[in-house]
Amino acid sequence: MNTIINQLFEIEKKALEQNIDGFDRNLKRIYHELEEKGYKIVNPLGTNYDERDSSIDANILNANSKKITKVIRPTIYKTENDTFQLIQKAVVIVE
Amino acid sequence: MKNINIGIDLGTTNSGIAKYENGKISIYKNPVGFKDTIPSVVSFRKGRIQIGEKAREHSATNAENVFSSFKRKMGSDEEYFIKDLDRNCSPIELSSMVLNELINFAQGESLKSAVITIPASFDTIQSNATKKAGYQAGFEEIVLLQEPIAACLAYSNSLQLEVTSEKKWLVYDFGGGTFDIALVNINERDLKVVDHKGNNFLGGVDLDTLFVEKIICPKIEKETQESGLWSKLIAKENTTYNKLFFELLYKAEEAKKELSIKETSNIEIDFDELDISLDIDIRREEFEVIIRSKFEESFHLMEKLIKDNHLRFSDIERIILVGGTTYIPYIRQQLQERTQIQVETSLDPTTAVIIGAAYYAGSKPSELVEEEILNESKIEQSNIQVETIYEPHSKDSEELLVFLLPESFDGYYRITRSDGGFDTGLLKANKKIAEFVPLLEKTTNQFTLFLYDHQQKQVYSNNSIQITNGLYSILGQPIPNDICLELDEESGKSHMEIIFKKNDILPLKRTIYKTCSKNILKNSDQKLIINVVEGNAGSMIGSNLSIGYIEICGSNFEQDLLKGMDIELNFKVSESRDLSIDVYISALDLEINEVFNPHQRKVSIEKLTSEIKNALDAVIEEIRSEESTENYEYLAKLKRSEESLSVLYNEALENKNDALTDKKHQIDELKKIYIQEFDDIIRHKHVLFELDEYNNIKNSLSFYIEKASPRQKEEFEKIIKNEKEVLQSNNKYLIRKKNKELDSLLDNIYHNREESYIDYFYYFRFEDPSVFKDKSKHNKLIQLGEKAIDNSNLIELKSICHQLYDLLIVKPKRKDDFNTFDGNLGIK
Numbered sequence: 001m002n003t004i005i006n007q008l009f010e011i012e013k014k015a016l017e018q019n020i021d022g023f024d025r026n027l028k029r030i031y032h033e034l035e036e037k038g039y040k041i042v043n044p045l046g047t048n049y050d051e052r053d054s055s056i057d058a059n060i061l062n063a064n065s066k067k068i069t070k071v072i073r074p075t076i077y078k079t080e081n082d083t084f085q086l087i088q089k090a091v092v093i094v095e
Numbered sequence: 096m097k098n099i100n101i102g103i104d105l106g107t108t109n110s111g112i113a114k115y116e117n118g119k120i121s122i123y124k125n126p127v128g129f130k131d132t133i134p135s136v137v138s139f140r141k142g143r144i145q146i147g148e149k150a151r152e153h154s155a156t157n158a159e160n161v162f163s164s165f166k167r168k169m170g171s172d173e174e175y176f177i178k179d180l181d182r183n184c185s186p187i188e189l190s191s192m193v194l195n196e197l198i199n200f201a202q203g204e205s206l207k208s209a210v211i212t213i214p215a216s217f218d219t220i221q222s223n224a225t226k227k228a229g230y231q232a233g234f235e236e237i238v239l240l241q242e243p244i245a246a247c248l249a250y251s252n253s254l255q256l257e258v259t260s261e262k263k264w265l266v267y268d269f270g271g272g273t274f275d276i277a278l279v280n281i282n283e284r285d286l287k288v289v290d291h292k293g294n295n296f297l298g299g300v301d302l303d304t305l306f307v308e309k310i311i312c313p314k315i316e317k318e319t320q321e322s323g324l325w326s327k328l329i330a331k332e333n334t335t336y337n338k339l340f341f342e343l344l345y346k347a348e349e350a351k352k353e354l355s356i357k358e359t360s361n362i363e364i365d366f367d368e369l370d371i372s373l374d375i376d377i378r379r380e381e382f383e384v385i386i387r388s389k390f391e392e393s394f395h396l397m398e399k400l401i402k403d404n405h406l407r408f409s410d411i412e413r414i415i416l417v418g419g420t421t422y423i424p425y426i427r428q429q430l431q432e433r434t435q436i437q438v439e440t441s442l443d444p445t446t447a448v449i450i451g452a453a454y455y456a457g458s459k460p461s462e463l464v465e466e467e468i469l470n471e472s473k474i475e476q477s478n479i480q481v482e483t484i485y486e487p488h489s490k491d492s493e494e495l496l497v498f499l500l501p502e503s504f505d506g507y508y509r510i511t512r513s514d515g516g517f518d519t520g521l522l523k524a525n526k527k528i529a530e531f532v533p534l535l536e537k538t539t540n541q542f543t544l545f546l547y548d549h550q551q552k553q554v555y556s557n558n559s560i561q562i563t564n565g566l567y568s569i570l571g572q573p574i575p576n577d578i579c580l581e582l583d584e585e586s587g588k589s590h591m592e593i594i595f596k597k598n599d600i601l602p603l604k605r606t607i608y609k610t611c612s613k614n615i616l617k618n619s620d621q622k623l624i625i626n627v628v629e630g631n632a633g634s635m636i637g638s639n640l641s642i643g644y645i646e647i648c649g650s651n652f653e654q655d656l657l658k659g660m661d662i663e664l665n666f667k668v669s670e671s672r673d674l675s676i677d678v679y680i681s682a683l684d685l686e687i688n689e690v691f692n693p694h695q696r697k698v699s700i701e702k703l704t705s706e707i708k709n710a711l712d713a714v715i716e717e718i719r720s721e722e723s724t725e726n727y728e729y730l731a732k733l734k735r736s737e738e739s740l741s742v743l744y745n746e747a748l749e750n751k752n753d754a755l756t757d758k759k760h761q762i763d764e765l766k767k768i769y770i771q772e773f774d775d776i777i778r779h780k781h782v783l784f785e786l787d788e789y790n791n792i793k794n795s796l797s798f799y800i801e802k803a804s805p806r807q808k809e810e811f812e813k814i815i816k817n818e819k820e821v822l823q824s825n826n827k828y829l830i831r832k833k834n835k836e837l838d839s840l841l842d843n844i845y846h847n848r849e850e851s852y853i854d855y856f857y858y859f860r861f862e863d864p865s866v867f868k869d870k871s872k873h874n875k876l877i878q879l880g881e882k883a884i885d886n887s888n889l890i891e892l893k894s895i896c897h898q899l900y901d902l903l904i905v906k907p908k909r910k911d912d913f914n915t916f917d918g919n920l921g922i923k
Contacts, residue, residue, distance in 0.1 A: 010363075017365065025663065025681055032606060040535065050533065051140075051149060054127045055516035058152045059341035061334055065156065070338070072345055077514055077535070084538055086129055086515035089148075091345055093338050 002088050005034065005041060006073050013071075038079035042090070045071045049094040055086050061095040068092045099238060099459045101209040102452025103197060104245070105190060105225065107166040108271035108298065110135045111449040112197040112209075115457025120450050123200035127511055127518040131446055135193050136163040139179035144507070145520035146196040164272065165189045167295055169228075170221035187228045194232035195551040208236035208463060210456040212448055215241045215277045215291035233552040236463050238456070242268065243277035244286045245451030246417045250439050251281070252454045258283060262412040265400075267430065269393060270418035272298035276397045278404060278411075290404050292396045299420040302386050306347040307340070309385040311362065314375045321369070335368045342366070354379045355422045383425040390426055394433070408434040416444045479504060479546060479555045488563050489534060496560065498528040498544060506548045513541040513558070521547065537565040573598040577632040578642070578668065580625070583612045583918030588709075590828040591639075593632045594666050603668045608661060611680075612918030615656040619649035623656065623921035624702065625664070625678060627691075633826030634778060635713075637706040637770035641763075643674045643691040644699060654683055662922055700759045703766060704747040705919070710770045711740045717777060729776070736773040743769060778827070785830040786822060792837045796844075803844045810840055849889040852896050856880045859899040867902040876902075 012027050014020075034041065042055070049058055049068050055075040058068075076088040100115045111132040113122040122131045125147070133147035138161040140153065154161040162175055165186040174183035198206055213225050222239055229237035243266035251258070261282040268275040277291035312324045327333060328340040346362045353360040354377070362375045401408060414436050421427065421444045431438045442450070482499040496510065508524040510532060511517060517533060524546060534540045540562045546555035579591035595603045615621045624646055630639030649656070665677035675690040714737045721730055743765055750758045793815070800811060814836050821829050845851055860877055867873040876895050883892040900906070 014365070017367070025679065028606075029608065029661075029663070032608065040538075051143070051145070051152070052517055052519045053533065054149060054511075054518040057148065059338075059345070060152055060156045061337050061341075062332075063156045070342070072342060075516070077516070083541070084514040084516075084535055093341055095334060095338060 001039070002076060005039065005076055005088075009041070009043070009074050040077040040079075040084060042075040042077070043071055044068050044075065044090055044092060049092070054089075056090045056092055058092050058094045061093065065094045067095065069095050097461050099208040099210055099236065099456040099461050100453070101201075101206050102240075102245075102449060102454070102456040103194065103209050103211045104132075104242070104446075104448040104452055105166065105194065105211050105213075105228075106132075106135055106270065106448070107164055107273050107295075108135060108300075109133065109445075110193050110197060111446060112200055113446075113449045113453035114201070115453045118457075120453045120457075122446055122449060123197075125200055125515075126202060126513075127515050129515060131449070133193070133196060134163070135166065135190075136161060137165075137189050137192050138162070139177050142179065143520045143522050144192070145518075146192055149518065149520060162189055170218070170224040187224050187231065190225070190228035191231035192551060194228060194234075195547075198232060199545075199553070207234060208238075208456075208461045209234050210238045210240050210452045210459065212240050212242045212245045212452050214275060214293070215243050215288045216275070216293055217241075231550060233550060236461060238459055240452055240455050241277075241288050242266075242275070242417070242448050243279050243288050243291065243415075245448045245455065246415050247279050247281060247286050247451065248454045249442055249447040249451035250415050253442055253450070254439075263289075263406070263410055264413050264415055265397065265411050265436070266415045266417060267393070267397065267421065268417035269420035269426065270298055271300055271420075272296075274298065274393050274396070276393070276400055278400055278406075290400055292400045294392065294396065297389065297392055299418070302389060302420065302423075303344055303347050303351065305385050305389070306351060306382065307343045310377060310381055311343050311347060311375065315364070315371060315373060318373050319369075319371055321371075339366055339369065339371075350377055351382065352422070354382050355424055379424070386423065386425065390429060394429070397434075408436055411436050413437045413439055415439050415447070417447050419445045481544070481546070481555065481557065483544070483557065483560060485560060485562060487561060490565060491534070492536070492564075493531045493533045494562050496528075496530050496532055496542065496544075500524060500526055500528065500546070502526060504546070506546060506554065507551065509545045509547070511543050511545070513543065517542075521551070532562075534562060534564040539563045572601050572670070574601060574603070574629075574668070576629045576639075578627060578629050578666075578674075579632050579639070580607070580609075580627055580664070580666075581636050581920060582609065583916070583920050583923040584828075585916050589636060589918075589920060590831075591628065591632050591636055592828075594627070595668065601668060601670045601672070604666070606663065606665050608663055609922050611656055611658055611660045611662055611921055612916070612923040613921045614658050614917075615649045615652065615921060617649055617652040617655050621649045621921075623647040623662075624919075625676060625922065626702070626920065627666070627674065627676065633782070633824065633828065635710065635770050635774040637710050638767055638774045640767065641698070641702075643676050643689070644702070645676060645678060645687060645689055646699065647678065647685075647687060652683055652685070656680065656683060656921075658917075698759050698763045700747065700751055700753070700762075703759065703763055704744070704751070706770070707740060707744045707747055707766055710766075710773060711737065711744055713777075714740060714773055732776050733773075736769065736776065739765075739769050740773070778825075781827045782825055782830065785827045785834060788834050789822065789830055789837070792834060792841055796837060796841050799841065799844045802848055804847070807840060807844055807847075814840065849893060852889060852892045853884060855896045856884065856892055856899075859896065866904055867899070868904055869902055873899070873902055 008027070008030060015023060031041065044056060045068055047068055048066050070093040072091040073088065075090040077084040078087045101112065102115070103112045104110055109132040111122060113120050124131060125133055134151045136147065136150040136154065138145045138150035138153050140157065140160050150161055151163070154163060160178060165175070168186040169190065174185050175189070177184050209229060211225055211229050213222055217225070225239060226237045246266050246268070247264055258281050261280065264279045264281055266277040266279060273293065273295050274297040275291060275293040278289045280287045280289050308325045315321055316324055327336040330336065350360040350362050358379050360377050362377065364371055364373045364375065411434070414430055414434065416439060427438055427440060480501055484497040486494055504524060506524055507521040508528055509521050510519045510530055512532070514535065516535065519530060532542060541558065542560040543556055543558040544560065545553055548554050574595060574597060577593050577597050578595040579593050581589050582592050584590040594605055594607065611623070615623055625644070626641055627643035628636060628639035629642045660680065660682045663679040663681065667675045673690055673692045675688065678687045714733055718730065718733050718737065721733065743762060747762050750762065753759065796811065800808065803811065814833065818833065821833050824830070860880065864870060864873060876899050880892060880895045883895060
């Protein structure tokens with residue numbers, strides 16, 4: 001499932017970059033279905049990088065880098081026995 | 096006497112820990128994140144000590160505070176200056192920190208003895224240094240094991256090889272950062288490293304950078320204006336290119352993995368800053384060309400090892416693979432072709448050494464005094480009094496955790512979140528610890544506080560810190576009743592589905608997806624009705640208060656709205672109780688948004704009339720079915736209900752065209768009261784009926800469930816998982832929904848059995864012959880079918896039933912045809 005979610009994430013990213021807003025609803029719908037199935041997908045883009053955040057694999061550009069400026073793949077959690085478990089770390093660039 | 100049982104691979108680049116138990120090995124997973132191993136990296140930054148993945152993140156930009164590959168320096172007098180601690184740290188100390196982090200994987204288990212692996216090249220001083228690291232990490236007993244031996248043990252035990260005569264194996268260990276090759280002698284389960292060679296600066300990471308330099312960069316240059324890209328990528332202080340480098344490195348690693356299983360891979364690069372937007376195809380051969388030289392380096396060492404020992408490849412029985420790089424098919428294939436030796440690929444090469452270490456630990460008796468071992472299972476929890484202060488419910492994305500420690504405590508603390516997404520690393524503990532922790536939305540976040548002494552040994556843990564985000568709130572106000580959406584249930588009937596439950600906290604927001612249950616043609620006056628009511632979800636719809644009502648008429652459509660099309664509904668209730676409904680029908684690209692508030696109640700006289708009519712029909716039906724019971728008191732109540740409803744119904748009909756007076760509001764009010772009264776009379780009975788039904792179906796299922804497929808069994812478990820909640824809900828709609836699910840499952844299981852074809856056959860057998868097309872064929876099939884039953888030939892009977900079905904002129908309705916009814920509201 002992670003691969004499918006990552007592909008979906010890429011599609012969303014491309015749509016955003018190329019200003020295609022035609023399938024907002026479809027993406028929202030798919031994310032909704034995934035949520036119903038117990039997945040929580042987090043896109044940390046634009047947030048400040050917290051070095052304590054172990055749901056993220058960060059590539060830190062320089063010592064003063066703070067902000068997450070690019071997300072190559074998102075964080076994925078899955079509910080197991082009613083609690084969330086991390087199943088994929090986000091890969092991000094911090095600058 | 097107990098065995099050691101714990102095995103640890105303390106690697107140059109990665110480390111891991113496993114346990115031997117009842118003949119099986121289980122690798123402890125990293126509780127933060129989910130991997131089997133951690134990078135052997137330690138960072139010290141601003142009072143925070145991080146070990147593993149998080150430490151490695153800073154290695155490029157903050158190299159002076161991040162320490163890795165210290166294993167290479169084990170046993171030397173070299174020390175690392177730690178600016179943050181203002182003192183030197185030996186490789187032993189750093190290794191013991193990695194070991195301690197691995198001990199944390201075992202969460203709470205007290206580990207006193209372990210087998211730790213060392214490279215075959217380690218001399219006595221280096222070996223003793225490793226032992227010392229183990230003792231510093233709190234182990235009381237350390238047994239060392241050479242890595243190649245561990246790998247051989249992993250393979251021989253997993254494959255259950257019986258070695259009866261003397262054999263020679265080669266262990267080819269191509270890890271993330273180092274390469275080692277060892278020649279091992281094996282006889283009757285006794286293993287010995289005869290000789291070894293290695294290169295401390297040859298590993299998988301080198302292959303990734305080569306991939307970027309030799310494959311990706313030239314391809315980008317070819318397609319864009321870029322030149323000298325590689326040197327730009329690795330130049331210092333060139334943020335844009337450094338950023339691209341990281342991205343390419345990540346993608347190269349992914350592509351490398353993909354090329355291990357596929358012939359081609361594809362890398363997509365979208366990099367706005369440099370206006371690069373490319374799709375690069377990479378064939379496995381291209382990758383093989385660039386790694387050839389690295390492989391040759393390793394192969395050369397292997398040849399030398401063989402030659403130095405006056406052997407030939409034919410003297411070697413098998414090659415054992417260790418390290419992630421050996422996943423590459425080219426390496427496996429070259430090893431096989433050029434040596435003609437059997438290459439073992441059955442185990443995961445990245446964990447082979449950990450597994451081997453655990454096997455060894457499982458066979459090695461512990462020499463610790465028995466008494467101490469008896470205490471082993473008890474978690475050492477010293478009597479530290481910690482006062483914990485936090486807000487258990489939160490609406491924010493982070494919350495403050497405060498811990499007050501006794502004055503005397505001197506050591507470190509660490510806070511982790513149980514889902515694996517948060518870890519503070521080790522921090523010096525003061526009398527008061529205050530830490531803002533991030534929360535996952537709309538769930539209960541469980542945190543654990545660990546306290547460690549100076550040796551990084553855990554002395555305290557508390558995992559009962561729970562903060563719930565979004566589900567409750569201290570400031571918000573709860574809604575007093577359920578808020579429900581009316582949906583078609585089957586022809587002529589509707590039921591309510593809860594959108595927001597009683598006591599949910601305002602503001603509320605939810606999106607649900609439904610389907611259209613009737614065809615609404617464009618330009619027609621047919622309507623799709625969205626009715627949102629507030630009240631008790633278990634009662635009749637008419638008895639509730641309609642708080643949001645939208646009619647969408649076919650005359651607004653540019654296309655026909657067909658059965659089965661998706662309807663997206665967004666509901667929002669604000670803190671001041673405004674309800675906003677946003678309806679979107681994607682097939683028509685039609686969006687309707689309305690905000691309702693209690694002052695603007697919309698009452699549709701048409702809808703009112705139909706609700707009264709439905710209730711009236713229900714009363715009459717109930718009276719008819721109860722008349723024979725002679726329960727006069729009950730009947731009298733029903734009759735009263737019937738009278739008031741029929742008077743109201745007539746009134747509603749008379750005022751159909753009244754658009755001016757308040758009459759319809761009065762009717763609406765009375766309708767609620769009357770239907771509520773009727774509902775009170777019959778609800779209990781209906782709920783009981785549905786409960787009975789539930790128990791009956793479940794009983795039948797318990798008989799058939801053993802004949803169900805694994806998937807059906809799984810479905811069964813899923814359906815009954817929340818049964819307690821549903822059965823106690825006092826809500827007949829909810830119970831009825833469960834009944835339908837169970838019934839349909841029962842039906843599937845029943846009909847999946849071959850015996851069910853006997854029933855089918857008799858159904859056809861006693862059907863009037865005129866409903867079949869071909870009389871003579873029908874006769875023949877019936878005869879054949881009877882014969883098949885006599886001979887218990889169910890397979891033949893199955894085929895006969897299918898043929899009889901084909902002969903039917905009018906096919907019977909399918910069991911699931913109830914799904915295809917035409918609804919009143921148009922939404923289900």
